[in-house]
Amino acid sequence: MEKFINITSSVYPLPVEDIDTDQIIPARFLKATDRKGFGDNLFRDWRYDKNDQPNPDFVLNNPKYSGTILVAGKNFGCGSSREHAAWAIYDSGLRVVVSSFYADIFKGNALNNGLLPVQVSEGFLQKIFKAVEADPKQEVSVDLVTQTISIVGTDDAESFEITAYKKHCMTNGFDDIDFLISKADEIAAYETKELVF
Amino acid sequence: MAKTLFDKVWDSHVVHNVEDGPQVVYIDRHYIHEVTSPQAFNGLRSRGIPVFRPKQTIATADHNVPTKDQHLPIKDALSKHQVDTLIKNCDEFGVELYGLGHPFQGIVHVIGPELGITQPGMTMVCGDSHTSTHGAFGAIAFGIGTSEVEQVLATQCILQNKPKSMKIEINGQLKPGVLSKDIILYIISKISTSGGTGHFVEFCGDTIEALSMEARMTICNMSIEMGARGGMIAPDETTYAYIKGREFAPKGEEYDKMVEKWKGLKTDEGAQFDLAYSFDAADIDPMITYGTNPGMGIGINDNVPNPNGNATDNFKKSLDYMGLEAGQKLIGKKVDYVFIGSCTNSRIEDLRLVADLVKGRKKADHIEAWIVPGSKQVEQQAIAEGLDVILKEAGFELREPGCSACLAMNEDKVPAGAYCVSTSNRNFEGRQGPGARTMLASPLSAAATAINGYISDARELMN
Numbered sequence: 331m332e333k334f335i336n337i338t339s340s341v342y343p344l345p346v347e348d349i350d351t352d353q354i355i356p357a358r359f360l361k362a363t364d365r366k367g368f369g370d371n372l373f374r375d376w377r378y379d380k381n382d383q384p385n386p387d388f389v390l391n392n393p394k395y396s397g398t399i400l401v402a403g404k405n406f407g408c409g410s411s412r413e414h415a416a417w418a419i420y421d422s423g424l425r426v427v428v429s430s431f432y433a434d435i436f437k438g439n440a441l442n443n444g445l446l447p448v449q450v451s452e453g454f455l456q457k458i459f460k461a462v463e464a465d466p467k468q469e470v471s472v473d474l475v476t477q478t479i480s481i482v483g484t485d486d487a488e489s490f491e492i493t494a495y496k497k498h499c500m501t502n503g504f505d506d507i508d509f510l511i512s513k514a515d516e517i518a519a520y521e522t523k524e525l526v527f
Numbered sequence: 528m529a530k531t532l533f534d535k536v537w538d539s540h541v542v543h544n545v546e547d548g549p550q551v552v553y554i555d556r557h558y559i560h561e562v563t564s565p566q567a568f569n570g571l572r573s574r575g576i577p578v579f580r581p582k583q584t585i586a587t588a589d590h591n592v593p594t595k596d597q598h599l600p601i602k603d604a605l606s607k608h609q610v611d612t613l614i615k616n617c618d619e620f621g622v623e624l625y626g627l628g629h630p631f632q633g634i635v636h637v638i639g640p641e642l643g644i645t646q647p648g649m650t651m652v653c654g655d656s657h658t659s660t661h662g663a664f665g666a667i668a669f670g671i672g673t674s675e676v677e678q679v680l681a682t683q684c685i686l687q688n689k690p691k692s693m694k695i696e697i698n699g700q701l702k703p704g705v706l707s708k709d710i711i712l713y714i715i716s717k718i719s720t721s722g723g724t725g726h727f728v729e730f731c732g733d734t735i736e737a738l739s740m741e742a743r744m745t746i747c748n749m750s751i752e753m754g755a756r757g758g759m760i761a762p763d764e765t766t767y768a769y770i771k772g773r774e775f776a777p778k779g780e781e782y783d784k785m786v787e788k789w790k791g792l793k794t795d796e797g798a799q800f801d802l803a804y805s806f807d808a809a810d811i812d813p814m815i816t817y818g819t820n821p822g823m824g825i826g827i828n829d830n831v832p833n834p835n836g837n838a839t840d841n842f843k844k845s846l847d848y849m850g851l852e853a854g855q856k857l858i859g860k861k862v863d864y865v866f867i868g869s870c871t872n873s874r875i876e877d878l879r880l881v882a883d884l885v886k887g888r889k890k891a892d893h894i895e896a897w898i899v900p901g902s903k904q905v906e907q908q909a910i911a912e913g914l915d916v917i918l919k920e921a922g923f924e925l926r927e928p929g930c931s932a933c934l935a936m937n938e939d940k941v942p943a944g945a946y947c948v949s950t951s952n953r954n955f956e957g958r959q960g961p962g963a964r965t966m967l968a969s970p971l972s973a974a975a976t977a978i979n980g981y982i983s984d985a986r987e988l989m990n
Binding site: 345346347348350352353356357358360361362363364365375380403404405408409410411412413414416431432433434435438439442443493494495496498505506507509510511513514516517520521525526527 | 535536539542543545547548549551553562563565566569570574576579590591605606608609612648654655656670671672673674675677678681682683684685686688690720721724725754756788791792820839840841844934935936943953955956957958961962
């Protein structure tokens with residue numbers, strides 16, 4: 331997993347609530363057996379029309395916007411547990427998603443793939459949308475070490491939560507499996523005990 | 528200290544506490560399927576490690592299998608590749624596979640319970656959000672991502688922060704014609720699709736206790752749709768009786784011993800929940816969704832909400848996609864497809880309810896009516912009971928088991944713009960095919976709709 335320390339970038343604003351993982355990557359594109367290449371179909375049905383032509387109204391197709399940060403409405407990533415959603419976002423070059431609320435499984439999947447889900451207050455989220463509406467090149471800065479997100483060039487900043495363990499993994503590029511494998515003896519010892527409820 | 532049912536199962540499975548971090552939780556049963564496992568097996572391969580406990584892993588092919596001519600090779604090259612990859616991985620890593628052609632094949636959340644693999648007090652995971660289904664047995668069961676599938680394959684454990692607890696109590700007598708699907712759609716419409724986020728839910732109350740196991744599974748299945756990690760129901764006599772005699776259930780003295788143990792699986796008097804809701808069963812009508820998430824549901828005779836100028840962009844976008852107007856009635860609206868199936872409603876009870884209602888009737892000519900059993904065993908039982916004949920005479924197509932038009936990874940797709948009343952769990956944009964318009968409802972509502980050709984209250988066809 332790639333290390334994550336901090337990022338300052340312009341953003342893609344997507345002020346839609348309840349974006350489910352079926353929208354992020356529709357089921358018909360889940361047939362690959364490796365983790366790469368899903369970025370081409372990120373938000374497929376919003377990004378392209380019925381004839382596979384890019385929809386000019388969709389934010390990812392709008393040349394005004396660029397960057398490595400996606401800012402989305404609340405309850406991002408609900409629905410299916412497909413990790414392909416996190417892979418598709420990461421594969422398309424994005425490294426941070428900002429929203430005011432995340433579905434649990436998506437959040438876990440993102441963290442396991444070096445994609446940082448930054449949860450901000452609804453008020454701060456709206457501030458970002460406003461700032462980007464005023465200036466599509468507006469930059470946002472995300473620092474994992476200090477757990478702060480700020481709108482560059484303004485006094486607007488907010489701190490965000492992440493567990494100490496996940497922060498350690500993200501900043502060092504470690505994954506959970508290395509850690510779990512190191513506990514193999516403890517796991518085997520657990521298996522010999524009788525379950526008591 | 529008084530503990531909840533969830534605490535009891537969770538705490539007994541903690542192997543290790545990471546300081547300031549998650550817990551290492553032992554997983555008793557791991558279900559896998561073709562869509563979310565290939566990258567995890569590749570991970571093991573690149574690390575050069577085996578599956579840690581292959582006997583505790585159970586595989587099936589369900590998401591993109593065809594529902595016709597399953598004895599023939601899969602036509603779609605990508606689907607075939609994915610199913611073949613599962614076969615190869617299971618073979619190489621020593622995992623039992625109930626693939627196409629096997630008498631136990633079916634939707635992962637249907638076969639686990641029917642084979643007696645799912646049992647009270649277990650921890651269970653699968654790379655599929657509807658793993659919450661198995662909570663109906665008093666198990667902790669939840670959906671995971673592929674990296675986590677790899678964790679479990681590698682170590683039989685998963686790193687998780689303990690979720691918060693929520694209690695949802697439902698008491699009272701359900702009205703005739705109201706099913707457990709209506710209960711869960713009603714609850715989600717009340718607390719929203721994010722109302723349960725961060726929580727594990729215990730469903731309780733006398734309404735829940737009176738439900739069959741299959742009805743309980745429908746409720747737990749959709750607990751993910753309110754954002755919860757999972758839902759669970761304390762095991763009781765109904766649970767023990769369901770498990771008894773099943774293929775992989777404990778037998779004889781072992782069964783008796785387990786039942787004694789399972790009896791301890793209930794929330795202690797005075798145990799605290801982080802959040803609690805209670806509902807009255809008598810308030811619940813047959814439900815239907817009008818929007819593009821499962822929380823956008825109404826009583827089948829109600830009107831689509833009308834926010835009168837206060838509609839959010841999301842609400843407008845959703846109605847626009849669905850081709851509906853604020854304030855309009857849904858009852859009587861012409862639909863094109865009816866899909867009865869998915870891990871929510873493809874069990875034998877669902878098929879019996881549908882057969883009972885459609886017996887001696889014919890579906891409307893313009894309706895395409897698909898009924899897709901959840902497993903080979905459900906299909907065989909339907910045939911043994913003669914349900915296949917009743918369904919066929921009514922013009923329904925009884926297909927072969929799989930996830931089918933729930934998420935349309937196979938050929939079963941609803942065309943763009945068409946309306947489908949579906950017993951599945953998700954009405955997201957494009958879920959049943961690009962542009963498809965899905966309305967979630969119970970098997971009874973779906974069956975009545977197929978007969979009339981328009982959205983119908985099944986109670987008018989009952990008795």
